[in-house]
Amino acid sequence: GSIMGSGGMVVLDETTCMVDVAxxxxxxxxxxxxxxxxxxxxxxxxxxxxxxxxxxxxxxxxYIDTLLTIAKTVKECSLCGLGQTCxxxxxxxxxxxxxxxxxxxxxxxxxxxxxxxxxxxPCQHTCPVGINVPKYVAQIAxxxxxEAVNTIRERNPFPAxxxxxxxxxxxxxxxxxxxxxxxxxxxLKRFAADWYxxxxxxxxxxxxxxxxxxxxxxxxxxxxxxLSCAYFLAQMGYPATVFExxxxxxxxxxxxxxxxxxxxxxxxKEIDHIARRGVEIKYDTPVNVNFTIEDIRNSGFEAVFIAxxxxxxxxxxxxxxxxxxEGFYYGLRFLRDVKVGKAIQIGRRVAVIGGGNVALDSxxxxxxxGAEHVSIFYRxxxxxxxxxxxxxxxxxxxxxQVDFLVSPTRLVSDDWKVTGLxxxxxxxxxxxxxxRRRPIPIPGSEFFAPADNVIAAVGQAPDLxxxxxxxALERTRxxxxxxxxxxxxxxxxxxxxxxxxxxxxxMVIEAIAAGRRGAxxxxxxxxxxxxxxxxxxxxxxxxxxxxTKEEEASWEPRFRPEIPHLPIQERKGSFKEIELGFSExxxxxxxxxxxxxxxxx
Ligand SMILES: Cc1cc2nc3c(=O)[nH]c(=O)nc-3n(C[C@H](O)[C@H](O)[C@H](O)COP(=O)(O)OP(=O)(O)OC[C@H]3O[C@@H](n4cnc5c(N)ncnc54)[C@H](O)[C@@H]3O)c2cc1C
Ligand code: SF4
Ligand code: SF4
Numbered sequence: 001g002s003i004m005g006s007g008g009m010v011v012l013d014e015t016t017c018m019v020d021v022a023x024x025x026x027x028x029x030x031x032x033x034x035x036x037x038x039x040x041x042x043x044x045x046x047x048x049x050x051x052x053x054x055x056x057x058x059x060x061x062x063y064i065d066t067l068l069t070i071a072k073t074v075k076e077c078s079l080c081g082l083g084q085t086c087x088x089x090x091x092x093x094x095x096x097x098x099x100x101x102x103x104x105x106x107x108x109x110x111x112x113x114x115x116x117x118x119x120x121x122p123c124q125h126t127c128p129v130g131i132n133v134p135k136y137v138a139q140i141a142x143x144x145x146x147e148a149v150n151t152i153r154e155r156n157p158f159p160a161x162x163x164x165x166x167x168x169x170x171x172x173x174x175x176x177x178x179x180x181x182x183x184x185x186x187x188l189k190r191f192a193a194d195w196y197x198x199x200x201x202x203x204x205x206x207x208x209x210x211x212x213x214x215x216x217x218x219x220x221x222x223x224x225x226x227l228s229c230a231y232f233l234a235q236m237g238y239p240a241t242v243f244e245x246x247x248x249x250x251x252x253x254x255x256x257x258x259x260x261x262x263x264x265x266x267x268x269k270e271i272d273h274i275a276r277r278g279v280e281i282k283y284d285t286p287v288n289v290n291f292t293i294e295d296i297r298n299s300g301f302e303a304v305f306i307a308x309x310x311x312x313x314x315x316x317x318x319x320x321x322x323x324x325x326e327g328f329y330y331g332l333r334f335l336r337d338v339k340v341g342k343a344i345q346i347g348r349r350v351a352v353i354g355g356g357n358v359a360l361d362s363x364x365x366x367x368x369x370g371a372e373h374v375s376i377f378y379r380x381x382x383x384x385x386x387x388x389x390x391x392x393x394x395x396x397x398x399x400x401q402v403d404f405l406v407s408p409t410r411l412v413s414d415d416w417k418v419t420g421l422x423x424x425x426x427x428x429x430x431x432x433x434x435x436r437r438r439p440i441p442i443p444g445s446e447f448f449a450p451a452d453n454v455i456a457a458v459g460q461a462p463d464l465x466x467x468x469x470x471x472a473l474e475r476t477r478x479x480x481x482x483x484x485x486x487x488x489x490x491x492x493x494x495x496x497x498x499x500x501x502x503x504x505x506x507m508v509i510e511a512i513a514a515g516r517r518g519a520x521x522x523x524x525x526x527x528x529x530x531x532x533x534x535x536x537x538x539x540x541x542x543x544x545x546x547x548t549k550e551e552e553a554s555w556e557p558r559f560r561p562e563i564p565h566l567p568i569q570e571r572k573g574s575f576k577e578i579e580l581g582f583s584e585x586x587x588x589x590x591x592x593x594x595x596x597x598x599x600x601x
Contacts, residue, residue: 037083
């Protein structure tokens with residue numbers, strides 16, 4: 001957003017809290033108010049008090065309407081220009097950023113990680129599962145690696161996986177970044193998790209969590225959402241059983257993400273850990289018309305959490321797009337076939353359509369299978385690509401060409417064999433419903449891109465066909481299950497749903513967060529507690545630890561060590577993991593760069 005005033009223009013980005021901005025302007029105008037007219041004198045004070053409560057986690061649902069009423073009254077009834085304009089920051093932030101107010105009030109979350117009272121540290125607050133980052137980072141600095149992994153597992157049963165592929169929003173808000181460079185939170189997580197699995201034989205044997213409740217809970221789908229939900233239910237003492245359609249767990253992590261980013265054995269170890277903590281996983285057990293949600297409920301499960309992911313590849317919707325054409329694949333199918341070792345014929349030239357993880361992973365996989373020239377065609381620009389900087393840079397470094405603002409218009413084939421793509425150049429127009437600028441074709445810019453293979457990776461959607469047509473579960477008009485955003489409960493009491501199955505394709509840490517939210521909601525349901533699910537940790541009133549001299553020394557400017565990678569020339573034809581992780585020395589040095597924002601008063 002931006003604010004235009006008499007003296008200039010203030011441009012704000014996602015690191016600015018809009019509730020805090022409104023509070024800042026009001027505290028100024030409230031002081032300036034001469035007090036002659038009542039609406040301005042009392043109205044500014046009341047608005048400031050409400051905004052302060054919201055930023056301190058004491059907001060109530062009705063505050064937004066109260067703010068609107070006071071702001072309009074002050075604007076209309078004040079005598080001078082100050083009173084008539086001072087509500088504007090409140091009115092405009094409410095008009096354009098109402099969701100930020102709602103996040104503060106409903107979830108006690110400050111999306112910009114600015115409001116101190118709502119958080120322990122910006123990194124912890126921005127991590128979707130609220131891992132106590134400063135604590136585990138300090139434990140690594142002190143050489144307490146087992147303790148560090150245990151801290152992570154309090155909120156996330158997949159430390160080795162997230163240590164590799166999490167899109168790490170926490171690092172984007174790390175305060176160390178304001179000094180030199182953010183702390184390598186993700187890579188430190190990987191270091192601790194890898195240390196754990198390397199030393200597991202020397203550590204005490206794992207015991208299942210003690211069962212303290214008798215109510216059984218079922219989970220559909222052993223992806224990160226379902227397994228996290230079951231893990232946290234087991235942690236709370238519930239017997240949890242996961243029904244998985246495939247012979248393996250992990251969902252997209254196992255069947256789609258290539259081994260060079262996430263090796264299979266890493267996933268297996270994490271799932272084994274979850275099973276050892278007491279989660280029962282029944283493989284090869286699809287839920288379908290022969291084994292329905294109702295059947296599960298009738299067999300003694302008091303609650304069910306559906307976490308079936310987004311399994312359906314979306315069509316591009318262009319002429320010539322026929323699945324039987326030789327050389328044409330949908331990205332998910334292509335990645336799955338490669339993962340299960342199916343023989344795939346890849347030609348010299350490969351065209352990939354899309355701009356997300358599936359497109360990038362498909363392009364890098366095609367290179368490894370022997371393609372000489374791989375191009376990604378994406379209809380928007382780099383800014384709109386939902387992938388991390390590292391993934392993008394690595395894709396380019398491996399030799400993939402990315403053509404932005406290009407859209408396919410026809411899949412061209414000859415005798416049922418792909419010969420290429422007819423494309424058109426695009427320009428960006430006005431923002432669409434998603435807030436991203438809509439791409440518009442440029443007339444007369446059509447061109448032909450020859451290709452031996454075309455891989456379509458334009459998105460996935462949840463597949464609800466396993467639910468009987470007459471299922472009582474309510475759907476949205478986008479063919480997804482309708483759930484309450486806070487408690488993830490469907491219209492059928494006792495049936496919950498979350499993860500990619502509800503939100504559509506997202507990120508793994510969001511899936512884990514949905515699983516955790518589901519577990520908390522199910523626990524509340526089984527205990528008859530109808531209150532909202534609270535996910536975020538507020539700042540404690542007493543902070544016991546103090547900052548030591550050694551920690552103060554770490555405030556000297558110092559950049560993070562480079563994370564080692566497999567050299568490019570060793571990647572051709574190989575699915576060996578490419579990110580290699582920190583050494584012990586590097587990890588401890590890096591951990592000492594943390595400023596311990598959690599200890600700030
Ligand atoms: C190629 C690719 C690359 C990705 N890269 C990243 C990345 O780098 N970083 C990141 O953060 N995220 C990434 N993601 C996203 C991440 O993998 C997903 O967000 C996450 O896996 C979603 O978890 P989920 O459990 O909701 O669904 P899924 O992982 O899809 O798991 C759903 C599970 O439910 C099972 N199931 C479905 N129907 C039934 C049924 N009827 N009965 C029983 N079981 C059923 C499925 O077999 C599956 O095991 C990537 C995704 C893909 C496809
Ligand atoms: S799980 Fe991801 S978001 Fe959370 S602390 Fe780790 S890297 Fe950051
Ligand atoms: S400096 Fe440390 S505590 Fe502060 S945000 Fe970064 S990782 Fe978190």
